[in-house]
Amino acid sequence: MSYLDQTLHLFPETVLAVAGTLIMVLSPTVKNARWLGRIALFALVLALFGSHVSYHHGEYMGSAFDGLVTNDAFAILFRQLFIIVAALAVLSSFDYLKREGIETGEYYALILFSVVGQGLMACSTDLVMIFIGLEISSISTYILTGYRRHDARGIEAALKYFLLGSFATGFLLYGIALVYGATGSTNLAAIRAAIPQANGPLVAMGAALMFVGMAFKVSGAPFQVWTPDVYQGAPTPVTAFMSAAPKAAAFAMFLRVFLTGLTPAAGYFWLLWGCAVLSMFVGNLGALMQSNIKRMLAYSSIAHAGYVLAAFTTRSAMGGAAAIFYLAVYSVTNVGAFLVVAHLAGKDESTVAISDYRGLGKRHPVLAACFTIFLLSLLGVPLTGGFFGKFYIVTSAVAAGLPGLAIITMINSAIGAYYYLRVVVTMYMEDAESPAATPAVPASGTLVLIFTVIGVFALGVFPTMVLEWASQAADILK
Amino acid sequence: MDQFFFYMFSAVILVMALLCVTAKNAVHSAIFLIGTLLGVAGLYLHLGAEFLAGVQVILYVGGIMVLFLFVIMLVNIDQTLKEAIFSGQWKLGLIGVALLGVELVWFVAKGTGLPEKPETHAAAPAAAQLGNVQQVGDVLFQSYLLPFEIASILLLVAMVGAVVMAKKRI
Structure with a gap:
């Protein structure tokens, strides 16, 4: 295979990296940064189209670069998810950045680079590549978190995220080193083959350290402490982006490394089980006590990481498919919910308390209705994607002989009802004393709202389209 | 002789x-x-990794230490000289270190020995003929070409980040 052919296996990443560089080169000469955002959007659409074509024609599939990366159903599904999330985030950033006065080309370039890293995480089958992809994605996200530099809370969030994230990366890297030391390879398939003859405790220690690093990246308890502060301090469109794309990418790497590479290293079942149960309880109980909508959604995202981990705990193809499907649903829903929050946040994010949503049902019925749909999907009400997401997770847990885990998942869904419905009640049943002006939704925001609402219902009414794909992807991992 | 150098460096x-x-x-x-x-x-x-030794000296001793010294220059040394160098929890830290030491000694004494070196290292057979630097180059520019190139994006992102964070006005 020529290098060109091999590079075309990474078509989306190549397009996005080139576009990101182009945006930075153009940014001193282009006065209106909105145009740079449009270039980013165009590059994202092109990357999505390219990966779609290559998947449907079966071209440039399979492994490349000596087995470092592979283009399979798993990689393509996650990649397309990241690209869609990034496009929605870019669209919802237009208005927000202008309001905050921080619209620059670097913002869009960083989002593109972040997607490059996430795409590499999803398609790599070698620990070295996965690690570099993770670092590209993480460092871009650290910077985006601190993009509102005039805001002390934003800077605090970025610093906290950077320090803790680097620490977690250290754990991951140490784990990779130990696994390499025990098995003599960084390739996941080779690691899997070598584990039965390898030194058991060394592999277990490496796997445990990698688990810590990855659980941090997916904000699973007890490594979730950073999540509320970072989600609150980051610009809201960035929160939307990082609650979906980097998290899904971390799960992609988590699934690929543990199900493909470290499966023979037994004993991590209870690690996963404990992490899943703890995340669900910490997330849901924490969310009950929040008065800030961004913090509430942050805790809810910890709980959702717990649900995905519960599906992961089954370690079956069915559980893998349920986890992937749930990630798709959760990403689309969360981006929609955070877009509504971003739109209503006001200058300097002054109105992000739950009490600021009083009377929204009267002031802006459409926005309130959309937000309600997203919250109901997060809760898992039938007809929305969230319902089937939870349904498949519970089914896979029961099928894998883990009824306890299924019951805990359902109890937590019930706890979730309280804080999601509380926001709905606030919007419709309570009246604001001095209603803040509700700005009209711009065209870009309308587009995102339409797309996410349709996505939530499409996944809730016709789940099989994505689920079949997710099953194919999960089969590859085995 | 081997052991002597190992203990000396340690x-x-x-x-x-x-x-x-x-x-x-x-x-x-x-x-x-x-x-x-x-x-x-x-x-x-001592392990026969000349390339790594060279990189260690050039990067860490050369590059990173200069950065350290720059930062130290910016800190007010006269002030820090007057302050206690250990924080109040040094006793707690000492207990932790002692426990870790006991644990290590216990495991080394009770364990079945150190992990064996895996025999599957790809580069091992060619080691005799080729120099260390040459081998690293071969691996880096053939089987690990992609990560080597992708690392440039990582560096670019880090650089952009430093500029974005340090600029007076975005």
């Missing part, structure tokens, strides 16, 4: 690391850290 590393932590003056600490890093480079040489 002793250098340990003594320098201890001095680095206990030195009152930050500049002295930095100098002792250089000693530690050089000791590690010696260990690499």
